[in-house]
Amino acid sequence: MAITAKPVAPEKNPRLARKAKAPLTTRDNLSALIGTARKILRKDKGLNGDVDRLPLLTWVMFLKFLDDLEAVHEEESELDGKPYQPIIEAPYRWRDWAAREDGITGDELLAFIGQEQTVRADGSSGQGLFVYLRSLAGESEKGSQREVVANVFKGIQNRMVSGYLLRDIINKIHGIHFSASEEIHTLSHLYESMLREMRDAAGDSGEFYTPRPVVRFMVQVSDPRLGETILDPACGTGGFLVEAYDHIAPQVSTPEQRRTLQRASLYGQEAKPLPYMLAQMNLLLHGLEAPQIAYGNTLERRVSEIGHSERVDVILTNPPFGGEEEAGIKANFPPNMQTAETALLFLQYIMRKLRVAGAPLPRGAGMGERVDRSAERGGRAAVVVPNGTLFGDGISAVIKEEMLKEFRLHTIVRLPQGVFAPYTDIPANLLFFERGGPTDTIWYYELPLPEGRKKYSKTAPLQFEEFAPAQAWWNAREEGPQAWKVDFAAKRSAAIDAATPHWQRAEAERTAALALGKPIREVEQGIATVNGEKGNKSALQERLRTLKAQQQNHEQTAKSAQAEGDALYWPIYNLDQKNPHAKAGLEHADPKDLIARMRGHEAEVMRLLGEIETLVNEVEQ
Numbered sequence: 001m002a003i004t005a006k007p008v009a010p011e012k013n014p015r016l017a018r019k020a021k022a023p024l025t026t027r028d029n030l031s032a033l034i035g036t037a038r039k040i041l042r043k044d045k046g047l048n049g050d051v052d053r054l055p056l057l058t059w060v061m062f063l064k065f066l067d068d069l070e071a072v073h074e075e076e077s078e079l080d081g082k083p084y085q086p087i088i089e090a091p092y093r094w095r096d097w098a099a100r101e102d103g104i105t106g107d108e109l110l111a112f113i114g115q116e117q118t119v120r121a122d123g124s125s126g127q128g129l130f131v132y133l134r135s136l137a138g139e140s141e142k143g144s145q146r147e148v149v150a151n152v153f154k155g156i157q158n159r160m161v162s163g164y165l166l167r168d169i170i171n172k173i174h175g176i177h178f179s180a181s182e183e184i185h186t187l188s189h190l191y192e193s194m195l196r197e198m199r200d201a202a203g204d205s206g207e208f209y210t211p212r213p214v215v216r217f218m219v220q221v222s223d224p225r226l227g228e229t230i231l232d233p234a235c236g237t238g239g240f241l242v243e244a245y246d247h248i249a250p251q252v253s254t255p256e257q258r259r260t261l262q263r264a265s266l267y268g269q270e271a272k273p274l275p276y277m278l279a280q281m282n283l284l285l286h287g288l289e290a291p292q293i294a295y296g297n298t299l300e301r302r303v304s305e306i307g308h309s310e311r312v313d314v315i316l317t318n319p320p321f322g323g324e325e326e327a328g329i330k331a332n333f334p335p336n337m338q339t340a341e342t343a344l345l346f347l348q349y350i351m352r353k354l355r356v357a358g359a360p361l362p363r364g365a366g367m368g369e370r371v372d373r374s375a376e377r378g379g380r381a382a383v384v385v386p387n388g389t390l391f392g393d394g395i396s397a398v399i400k401e402e403m404l405k406e407f408r409l410h411t412i413v414r415l416p417q418g419v420f421a422p423y424t425d426i427p428a429n430l431l432f433f434e435r436g437g438p439t440d441t442i443w444y445y446e447l448p449l450p451e452g453r454k455k456y457s458k459t460a461p462l463q464f465e466e467f468a469p470a471q472a473w474w475n476a477r478e479e480g481p482q483a484w485k486v487d488f489a490a491k492r493s494a495a496i497d498a499a500t501p502h503w504q505r506a507e508a509e510r511t512a513a514l515a516l517g518k519p520i521r522e523v524e525q526g527i528a529t530v531n532g533e534k535g536n537k538s539a540l541q542e543r544l545r546t547l548k549a550q551q552q553n554h555e556q557t558a559k560s561a562q563a564e565g566d567a568l569y570w571p572i573y574n575l576d577q578k579n580p581h582a583k584a585g586l587e588h589a590d591p592k593d594l595i596a597r598m599r600g601h602e603a604e605v606m607r608l609l610g611e612i613e614t615l616v617n618e619v620e621q
Contacts, residue, residue: 030176030186034194037172046161054194055274058281059156060173065284066149067094068178087145090122092132097121098170105167113166114158130156151295152280155273188285195237195278210239210318210384211419213464218316218382218430219243221474226251227260228313233298233349235268238279240316242286249287262289267312269294299325299345302332303352308359311379315353318384319346322424337402339395343385347399351407354379354435378407378435387427391576400573404488409433412575413470414446418456425455440489445470446482446579481581488572495569502565509558516551523547 034057041053070086070093077084090096097104097112097120104112104121111118115128127135130153137150160166177183195209224230224244232240245266252258266288270276276295283291321343330338333348357378389396390412403409413430420428433439447470449455456462473483523544530537 030183031190033172033175034187034190037169040165040168040172041160044160044162044165046159050194050197052159054197055156055277056158056160057169057173057194058277059153060169061176062152062277062281062284063094063098064173064176065178065281069289071095072179087136087149088133091120091124092129094174097129099174101171101174103167103170106163109163109167110158110160130158145290148280148291148293151273152277154295156277184285184287188282191282191285195282209237209423211462212239212243213462213467214318214384214415214419214430215239215243215316216464217413217467217470218384219247221432221471222314222316222380222382224248224314224316226257226265229264230266230314230316231312231353232268232317233315233353234317234319234346235270235279235293236275236318238268238282238291238293240318241266241268241279241288241291242282244314244316245283245286245288263292267292267294269296269298271295271297297329298349299329299332299342301349303349304334306352308356309362311353311355311359313355313375313379315350315379315381315383317346317350317381319343319350321386321389321426337395337399341396343389344392344396344399347383347385347389347403350381350383351403354381354407357436380434381432383431383433385429385431387429387576390429391574393570393574397570397573400575403433403437404439404492404573405437407433407435407437407439409439409442409488411443411445414444414579416447416449416456416462417454419462421456421461422458438489438492440487442486442488442575443477444484444486444577444579445473446582448482479581482579484577484580486577491572495572499565499569502561502568506558506561506565509554509561513551513554513558516547516554520544520547520551 037057038053041047041056047053047056066087070088074084074086086093108119111128112120113129116131117125118128120126126132133153134150136146137154158166160169176187192212219240224247226248230241230244230248232238235241245261248261248265252261266283268279268291270279270293273295276293279293280291283293319342321341323342324340325342325345326340329345330340333339333345337344337348339345355375355378357375359375361373361375392400409431411430411432413432415428415430417425417427420426447466450466453460469482473480477483477485479485523540527537527540527544530540
């Protein structure tokens with residue numbers, strides 16, 4: 001009997017007991033728990049809708065998640081006989097101030113969280129919770145979990161005005177067991193639903209969220225593989241990275257491969273504190289143990305300084321469009337491609353970050369190898385862009401010229417209106433390109449709206465199943481009602497042939513204008529040195545006027561010839577190509593055809609009225 005009693009002994013260790021005895025909540029209970037917490041949040045006067053409520057719920061869950069994670073790591077270290085260095089020290093751990101249902105509450109709780117100096121849960125005086133968490137950045141090395149925590153709380157504020165309601169929230173979240181994979185899986189789906197609701201609640205939240213069907217399609221056709229590095233340079237709440245993680249996870253079959261996926265595969269960057277925190281939470285919930293999300297403006301990096309060791313295999317992103325960057329950011333890009341438009345700057349950054357085929361890989365990249373290797377293929381990208389990027393001229397055309405010269409833009413998927421509603425109704429496109437140009441053929445695929453629909457909306461959004469025909473077409477391409485191709489190599493060749501004579505004439509005229517510079521200077525010197533001979537001076541001045549007129553004429557002719565050549569060349573970079581198989585809508589029809597059609601309808605109506613009138617007369621007779 002004594003032997004059967006022995007297994008009870010480990011219960012004396014509270015940490016081990018906690019893990020062993022924690023009751024698993026069901027999916028329904030977990031959903032109800034989150035629902036109850038959100039109802040409590042609605043009672044607080046300091047929170048203004050879901051835009052305030054979700055961030056608060058997130059930072060509370062984040063701290064509970066960290067404490068559960070640390071409890072597991074402490075147990076593992078204890079079993080291995082190794083000391084454990086905690087991310088968060090006492091008395092700031094969740095277990096120190098939040099775990100007791102009757103713990104600090106009201107104004108005392110608000111002061112502990114938000115004030116610079118406060119009385120802590122153990123009765124001692126010291127830094128407030130948020131001040132302490134932000135200070136972790138200075139105590140740790142770059143990229144550590146402590147720095148991640150510090151960055152998460154750098155821009156977070158507690159907006160709740162009732163410490164009693166906050167205590168109720170904390171007690172509810174304490175019921176979630178982040179050490180249980182079943183609960184994390186369920187919560188990850190609930191969290192995504194809350195992100196969608198937050199996106200719908202306010203316009204500016206839309207920049208954090210790309211519809212999941214779009215993300216899933218982009219990831220599946222890009223097909224990131226285990227051992228490749230994947231980047232989202234404008235990761236928002238982490239949707240692309242989550243989907244990429246889920247896509248790669250089934251490829252893992254060994255502990256080494258798992259380490260590769262966890263530590264050397266997925267990277268992101270986000271400039272704003274709120275989406276940065278939401279991304280961290282989203283990735284943690286989906287199974288990425290230490291998300292490698294950099295905090296800060298991606299575009300602060302001078303693109304000319306990005307070398308082979310920093311390049312990646314796959315970029316999946318929806319960079320912000322419609323925004324503008326300051327002059328200091330523009331200076332990080334080549335002089336002929338400097339613009340304030342955020343989307344165009346991101347496009348340049350993405351092009352620079354893609355791996356070069358044959359370039360040396362950083363040692364240890366990929367599957368954990370420690371041998372020198374070269375990239376077998378160029379990096380590839382899938383990027384959401386607005387229509388303006390397709391048809392834009394000027395600097396936009398210069399950027400597209402480089403893309404089509406140095407990269408292979410193989411596919412443009414045209415999305416219907418309303419895919420990003422309610423954030424924006426601007427039509428968007430998906431660009432798929434890879435390093436290793438020039439571009440020869442561009443395939444277009446126009447995603448159709450469901451029968452009878454004019455646009456997507458918040459209440460009737462795009463569904464992933466609607467991408468099924470596009471996915472079937474992807475690897476067996478043929479032209480059809482939704483797909484067509486453009487022979488860009490032929491267009492480029494024809495445009496260059498047509499423009500070259502004009503450019504050559506412009507160059508000849510510029511050369512002639514420059515050649516007149518020397519005689520003009522000589523005449524100017526002669527005028528300056530002539531002494532008292534009025535006739536000679538007048539003749540020189542007349543000669544100077546003639547030479548300058550000739551030079552100006554050459555310059556003007558050169559300018560006109562250059563413009564004529566440019567007008568034949570640059571329009572090929574308008575990638576806003578309409579579906580040649582589509583029925584012409586009213587907006588694309590020729591006005592003369594419209595008038596003729598209307599007159600035809602009018603004649604048909606008059607004929608029918610005449611027949612009806614005849615029938616009526618016959619009946620009356």
